[in-house]
Amino acid sequence: MRRKVLAGNWKMYKTRGEAHAFLEAFVPLISPGAENREVILCGPFTCLDVLNAQAGPYAVGAQNVHWADHGAYTGEIAPQMLVELGVRYVIVGHSERREYFNETDSTVNRRLNNAQDHDLLPILCVGETESVRKDGMTEAHIRSQLDRDLELVDLRRLIIAYEPIWAIGTGKTCEANEANRVCAMIRKHVNFEGVPILYGGSVKPENIDELMAQSDIDGVLVGGASLEAKSFARIVNFESVPPTS
């Protein structure tokens, strides 16, 4: 059985003090016995050591990593610098990186490979814009991203997040059955049953149970609703709905 993954992406929010306060509130709210649930907190670089010190059983993730181990790359961060801070996961290819920082499938691929070379577990983000969806090109677009991004990447040490761009931070959640359909398509395309596939895009306490009840959604990547301890705790404590058969 694939593990369940509940990941929070804080984006460019939270100072170290705010991260500390979040953890003090969040950790006691998590229900015991959430076995087989991997909780990941992806904070800004400046918070990573605070998360590592205080997050207890929960894993720490970064939001980007460079394809080189060192060099004249102002503003970038190398994998071993993250590993030294106790980071285990790293988000790669988030649509905000692709849109605002000119990430391409080629740079995403190089970042994924270097992350794995240093034993970081990457969370690759893929997804379509609203206009791609309207043109009926969602599947073709995602398959193309996967083909280019995953060259030489070890699928056994990878998480994929399906994040329809039109659903990110907009409050427009993709219907659970449609998100499930695309996640199933991704699994089939990469041809590896064991890869955890997450859904991301306006996940909140009100829709988490329905999303987690889907057959091909193994978890969620949460932006806005991961910033507040109570709402992210409700997401982590999602209620399992037994499969109907």
Ligand SMILES: O=C[C@H](O)COP(=O)(O)O
């Ligand atoms: O990485 C997280 C996604 O961009 C989703 O963000 P959101 O939950 O604020 O829509």
